[in-house]
Amino acid sequence: MTEAVFFYTFSGLAILAALSVAWNRRPIYSVLSLLVFMFCLAALFIMLGAYFVAALQVLLYAGAVLVLFLFVIMLLNLEPEALARMRLFTLRGVGTAAASLLLAALVAILRRPGPAPITPATTIGSVESIGQLLFTTYLIPFELTSFLILAAIIGAVTLARQKSHD
């Protein structure tokens, strides 16, 4: 019972926050709504027993990524008029159509009878089990991710260097 209350509270809040991200006219409000959304998602992860994932969700997304968004928005400092010009009508139509298509697909998937194929695991989500998986089963993807991050760093440095250094 309590679980259901918490689940519906956080899910409902997450949906409201996501709608607010899309509908807000000011980018700052959108980012702050996204923050609320991330926290709700973290809460849902905690309810699934994935404490580590929840912590990462807060630290990485709510912490680092959203701060980056805020920086970009503040640096660009777009005027409302400039933003109004960017509201392309066709783009909105296409976006709505694509979103409704995905929603329809999701509804079709969820209405499927029978139990979910993934059984809720009791061990996933703890730091120990994630660490073990990362360095055994998922060693190659883990190492590959480090090269991805290296490429991103090199790319950022390359693109950000001053012209005078050329």
Add this chain to the structure above:
Amino acid sequence: MIDIPTIPWCALAPELAVATWILLLLVATLCVPAHRQSVLSHLAVLGIVVAAGLLVWASQHPSASGGTAMLSLDRFGGYFKGLLLLATAVVIVMTRLPRQLLTHVGAFYLLLYTALLGALILVSVNNLLLLFLGLELLTFSLYIMAAYVKTDPRSVEAGMKYLILGSVSSGFLIYGIALLYGMAGTITFTGVRAAFANTQPTPVAGQVGLYLILAGLGFKVAAVPFQLWVPDVYEGAPTPVVAMLSVGSKMAGVVAMLRLLDGLVAPVQWVWTPVLAVISAATMLYGNLGAIPQTNIKRLLGYSSIGHAGYLLMGIATATPESAAAISYYLLAYLCSNLAVFLVVVIVGGATGSDSLDEYRGLSRRSPGLAAAMFIALLSLAGVPPLAGFVGKLLVLLSAVKGQRLWLVAIGAVNVAISLYYYLTVVKRMYLEAPNTSSSIRITPLAAATLAALVLGIVVVGVYQQPFLAYIRSTL
């Protein structure tokens, strides 16, 4: 006790060499002084040679074959790894040519190597997680390389467009993977395949997931309707990057599709193949018709590469071992021809400072050798016998005939004629029109040797198909 899975390190030797070289290049970039940058390109070429040597060694090593839940390290993948190393070597040669506007070559080579690593992973992928990571590593490096010439606004625009559309396609891909995971509870190809084989009727989640993955990969191989970025990116990005994009990235995407079709989609092929056939027809028509009015050689080649993606998709839609062999052969032919064309574009662009088609006027009188190489490469791309491109197209069309898709074969045959038209307009400019200036274009010995080798490849692969085909069939 932690259960440690055995990783076949011997079979991974080429990838490990490339990974090591990424780190070596990182250190070298920081240590080598600015006036001795040529050391870096020598180092980069050496890395390719080492990786190629290890690839040959690994293919002969008895314990090297087989695979894991992550990668299937078979000879089929080994063949494409060889082609990818070859393509990267040619791209490095291109960066050595004059006036490529590339500063800080060290970081450029590093990104080229990370792209190569991603592509190497993709051609032997056996796991949805690695499919995503390999694709990200490849395209991430290419985003940055496309925007590498910061002084050129077109280059920055190309990088930006590629980044935005590429990110959207990655979103499709990861959503598709999530749906498949939700359906099967696993991300290994064999696991998802088993889930598809055991569930009747096929779950909606699985179908939607497969379509989303197809959309994500469609961006990478430039298939209609995900091809809009191609002409602009091809026009704006530095030419060596475009060469890597059109050969390496496309090859990796196509082989990843083949791997998916064979390893994961096989029980539910009907989900993919009709859609792929329609996409293939649309892609061929869009690419070849779009190329006709172009006045910039790189834009023209962009549309032409869309057209070629259509033929490759026709092979994938046919989904027989024969069509897989046809695609493998087609990619070899496409690699030689396209790299030769791009090498000429780099040389001419470096000499004239422009990529306009007008620069090719009277090229036969200015530099007969260059014009002859371009002539042969373009005819091979168009599919004129006895060159490599002809055999590639013929094999793909034949496999589609046997796969009972005659309407697609008809469209493919019509497209050969259309493509011949716009390739020949370039030839007409080179041979029949008067040159703007009479000065000849200087070619460095390195570029001349590489170009000669590629043209030789086009002819040899086209005339003596049998040994190549026999090798390809033995890898399947």
